[in-house]
Amino acid sequence: MSVLVRIPSPLRRVTGGKSTAEVNATTVSACLEDLEKQFPGIKERLCDSKGQIQHFVNIYVNGEDVRFLQDLDTPLKSGDEVSIVPAIAGGC
């Protein structure tokens, strides 16, 4: 059950400079837990105090925004790619 996670540069201080990570998880929520185990402190950057994905973070599974899927409950399978992307980008 290996899922590739792409880490944006604002988080790389927490990941020791790593731009990708491998997690074992069957949901996005479990993916964030696994990331937290590997890189303590990363989850509080991504989630608010209620555990929801915070305003300024977008999470994608295979290129689709999880808000169009099942948010934190979005299922993951081996070979999936998760991207964490700052929301403050684009447009004008």
Add this chain to the structure above:
Amino acid sequence: MSFTTGLRCRECGRAYPIEPIYVCEVCFGSLEVVYDYVAIKRHISREKIAAGPNSMWRYKELLPVGGDVVDINAGFTPLVKAENLGRALGLKQLYLKNDCVNPSYSFKDRVVAVAATKAREFKFEAIACASTGNLACSVAAHAARAGMKSYVFIPSDLEQGKILGAAIYGPTLIAVEGNYDQVNRLCSELAEKYPWAFVNINIRPFYAEGSKTLAYEVAEQLGWRAPDNAVVPVASGSLFNKIWKGLNEFHDLGLIGPVKTRMFVTQATGCSPVATAYESGSNIIRPVKPQTIAKSLAIGNPADGYYALKTIRESGGGAAMSTDPEIVDGMKLLAETEGIFAETAGGVVIAGLKRLVTSGAIKEDELTVAYITGNGLKTLEAIQNSVVKPILIKPDINSFEAALGFKIAATVERNKSQVE
């Protein structure tokens, strides 16, 4: 000389140096340029501005640039008193900020001028962007002027006028099979990998400041005052927020009186995440999959949507959304009453304004400015089935009169009956 002292996170206030970065590494909030307003106040005056160049650079002190700028002469576009359109809509003091006539035919020249200047200052060799079309044209044009390479990413289903209008400047033009939000997500990831100045990603804090000039110009052109209402097309929400910021900066610097402007968001019904959140009283922007002819506003996941909601509420403004047929009617009404041919986003503004007047949100005597941000020649597809067709004739008088004679006769008849 630059009056910029650094960058600061809009959410947690953490300070950062002036670098090509855009997001706070602690809280993911957006970074904003910090100015030394005390020093600016000493340097700026109405007279000095009025004596400046007839472009956005007359406000250079309030932009995050220092020395030579990349200049294709953006800005200082006409503010038109729209008496005909005002009459049609029931407004006595309606003005149109006509940004269709910028060098690459949209307001994007204002933001890209700043971004390209910063890209050169930061020693990037290439500038890049994720675009719904207007930005593509502007980035390619400014790169050409600056002698830089450009990489322009667009959704593959854009209008021809925008594809060709960007292609002419010789960029590397990448058409992505997906909508704008997908293009933007791709570019956010590419910006991590390639050493390019993505104007609306890693250069975004600087780039976005260029939109403030749309507030400064309107205030100056109105005789140094803020309007009662500003009606603005909203995609990411950045332009909307920067107009509000620009008006308030002008007041803080003593250049205009108190700002009581109400800020109105206009969006297409097929992509209205900000207007919908406002109307439902929510603080949360739910992203949407855009379905609208207003492709320049087709951002379903607006980066500054959250702040746009704050601006609406802070200013006592509102929001309106319009269907695709109403957008086309808005484009036609603007053209037929004022001789201004705007792209679909202009149709969104006029259709939205009409709704805001009908609902009583905007009143007859209030000084209202509608922002028309892009040129109609870029979105010809939207109107091709909704305007008069040419009457085809042979090059002789008989052919003309045979084709048109009955029309003229009908007109004469009507005039006669009016006289009687």
